[in-house]
Amino acid sequence: MSPLDTTKQTKARASNGGATKLKIEGVYKSFGSNHVLNGVDLEIQQGKSLVIIGGSGTGKSVLLKCVLGILNPDKGSIEIDGQETVGLGSKDRDAVMRKFGMLFQGAALFDSLKVWENVAFGLIQGRGMDRRQAHEIAIEKIQAVGLEAGVGELYPAEISGGMQKRVGLARAVAANPEIIFFDEPTTGLDPIMSDVINDLIVKSVKELGATALSITHDMASARKIADHIAMIHEGKIVWHGPVSDLDSSGNEYVDQFIHGRADGPITRRVA
């Protein structure tokens, strides 16, 4: 099977539905005396979309970076398809990274490369694919996120923030990853563009049959893209459940957060 044969991959992933794709157990991470993650436990089933919500500085991004292997947790276990990924050697880590796609908050496109080269970057540099074949796939993915093929010849600085997010999404899904991570996918976008990006995320994840882990504090986005939602506060998961239970969670942290109330158990430290 070709590594980029979407239909076959989607079927294979669908047949594996229900199995645990990502399991996080007792993950701790501190920076000096700042204890950011204090024992995070989470599990995502194959083909499901989990959104982690929480305020700024609660540990969402650090947790994501631990899963991606950009940061090493101080303690705990992170399993992908039952394989422990904490402390992996570089070769094994490379194999795990090939399962991942990631949309960064600011898109994180490479300024010196054209849009299509950005989308094809992982295919050419990471997987050694021929440039012509990678170009074809890149243009296909660029069109799949609603952009014209001609955009591929532009540089990231020549396109708008919303278009950059779409290109970032095209790059994230270019290699048909098994797990896609979304870091604040709608931050900095107007409500209409946010909804467009949300729709594209849902469509891309469904088409690929991928598992998705997103972090956001945009509740409209969370409700749209999530099957399950987890709330993180002070480095711990304080609630986890289906998105349909969000409004009746009975959890005071969740209630305060989703209604955007200043009063409640979540207190903001100013200065």
Place this chain on the structure above:
Amino acid sequence: MSAKTDKKAGAGKIPVISSVLDIFEHTGNAILTFFEKVGHLTAFTLRGVMHCFLPPTFFKQLMRQFIDIGYYSLPVVGMTALFTGMVLALQSYTGMTRFNAESAIAGVVVLSVTRELAPVLAGLMVAGRVGAAIAAEIGTMRVTEQIDALTTLSVNPFKYLVAPRIIAGTITLPILVLIGDVIGVFGGYAVAVYKLGFSPGSYMSQTWSILESVDVVSGLVKAAAFGFIVTILGCYHGYHSGRGAQGVGAATTNAVVSASIMILIFNYFITQIFFS
């Protein structure tokens, strides 16, 4: 009365002891921070060098660095070498005439340029031009999460960003210095012949008679070391850049300052190895 005096004296001692302890604490912290940074830099350097020798090599990136570091630095290094050679001829003439030793000018120019001035000035110029650019580019990539993006796209940032720059810097600076040697000697020749009235033939024969291969080789070895220092420090400071524009600015400044100081320090030790 005496109790009050004792209290005052006691109150005076506590701040004195406290400020002495503060000095020890600050000194201790500074020493620990220094060794921590040295350890980080050493680990970073070893990792960078290791990736220079391990496949895969990103040839397109390598070629881009050869052009950025080597080709685009040529005008700066050439101008520096030309005017250094010219000034050297003028200055040595005014000094040597006092001792009737004008014939030594050609030797002074060629030895000063090949052994010291071309490698050191080229190193400092490249530190300012290339070291700053490397730190700013990699620092911006760090701040905008482009380095994290490389990792998620299964591309090792050390292989893609650091190794090509180290290889290009270490190879191109000796080439630049060799060109600088020729231009610098030509600058001295031009001033000596066209301004000071030296005979072209005798100036060149004096130049060749005094020049030994070790003079050029020592300069090239220095240049390779300086190229390595400039690129590794540019990459290190950029890679560990703080957040925002201020972080990138600080990384750029630190890259240039630390590379310049290290060039001067290593220049002494390499000179000692070759000529002591």
